[in-house]
C-alpha cells in the first residue's frame with residue numbers, strides 16, 4: 001500500500017513550520033485577560049464580541065461569525081469586549097478593561113467621554129525636527145501610563161534629519177520604560193520597525209500632533225489593504241455618517257489599529273497617577289524631604305535640591321514635572337471647584353488683611 005505523505009509536506013512556497021491557525025476571536029484581539037473573566041457556559045450562551053465602532057445611533061460589534069449593529073444604551077468605548085446578548089443587546093455584559101483612554105466631556109460636571117478601550121500599545125509620534133518637544137512627549141506618555149497603555153516613542157522623518165542620534169538620545173532620557181524608534185515613515189520598513197508591538201491579536205493606537213506622520217504610519221501598516229479599508233469608510237457602505245465615528249480596523253493578520261479623532265484631542269486631566277509614574281524618581285525624592293510640604297526651594301533637608309546639586313536630577317526635568325502636575329490639577333478641577341478655591345483664597349486674603357490691620361491697631 002502506498003500512503004500519500006503529501007499532506008505532511010509543505011506546499012510549494014509555504015513555510016516549513018506552519019503557525020497554528022488563529023481563531024476569529026484571536027484575530028479580534030481576544031486575550032487571556034478577557035478569557036479568564038468568563039466561564040465556558042457563559043461563553044456559549046453569550047459569545048464575546050468586540051466593539052469596533054461607536055456612533056450616536058449605536059455601536060458596531062464583531063465576533064466569531066457576527067458583525068452587526070447594536071442599539072445605544074451601553075456605556076462602551078471602541079475596543080471594548082462584550083458578552084453578547086443577541087436577544088437583548090443592551091443586556092450584554094461589559095468585560096473588565098485592560099486599559100482605557102478617556103477624556104473630560106465638555107461642560108463642568110465630572111463627566112467622561114470614553115475614547116478607546118483595551119489598547120495594548122500607543123505609539124507616541126513626533127518628528128526629528130522642530131515638532132520634537134520633551135515636555136509634550138512627557139505629557140503624552142503620562143497619559144498613556146494613566147490609561148495603562150504601554151507607550152513607544154516613534155521619531156519620524158529620520159530621512160530628513162542629519163542628527164537623528166541626538167533626537168533618539170534625548171527621547172531616551174524621558175523614561176527607561178519607553179522604547180524609542182527612529183524611522184522614515186514614508187519609505188522605511190515601518191512594519192519591521194514596529195513588529196515587536198504589532199503581533200496578531202494586539203491593538204495599537206497613535207498619539208501626536210498634526211503632521212508628524214501618524215496617517216503615514218497607519219498606511220504603511222495596512223500596505224495595500226488600506227485602499228480597500230478607506231474606500232469603505234469614504235463610501236459609507238451602510239449609508240451612515242461615519243466622519244466622527246471611532247473605529248477599530250484590523251489588518252488581515254489580525255492587528256487592531258485604532259483610528260479615532262478623539263485621540264488627537266486628548267487632554268491631560270485626572271492623570272495624577274500617570275504623572276507620578278513617569279516622574280517616579282522625583283516623587284521618591286520628594287517623599288524623603290524633611291518637610292511634608294517641601295517646595296524643594298530653599299528648605300533644609302530637601303532631597304530634591306540635594307539631587308539637583310549632586311547632578312543626579314536635571315533641574316529642567318523637575319520644572320517640567322511641576323508644570324505638568326499643575327496643568328493636570330487645573331484641568332481636573334471642575335469650574336465649581338475652581339470658583340470655590342478662588343473664593344477660599346479671597347476669604348483668606350481678607351482674613352490675612354484683617355489680622356494684619358488688627359495687629360497694626362494693637363501696636
Ligand SMILES: Nc1nc2c(ncn2[C@@H]2O[C@H](COP(=O)(O)OP(=O)(O)OP(=O)(O)O)[C@@H](O)[C@H]2O)c(=O)[nH]1
Nearest residue numbers: 156157158183184185186210211212213214215216
Ligand atoms: N520624508 C518624510 N516625510 C514624512 C514622514 N512621515 C510623514 N511624512 C510626511 O509628512 C506629512 C504629514 O504626514 P501625515 O501622516 O499626514 O501626518 P499626521 O500625523 O497623520 O497628521 P494629521 O492627520 O494632521 O494628524 C505627509 O506629507 C507625509 O508624507 C517621514 O518619515 N519622512
Ligand SMILES: [Zn+2]
Nearest residue numbers: 289294296302
Ligand atoms: Zn524638597
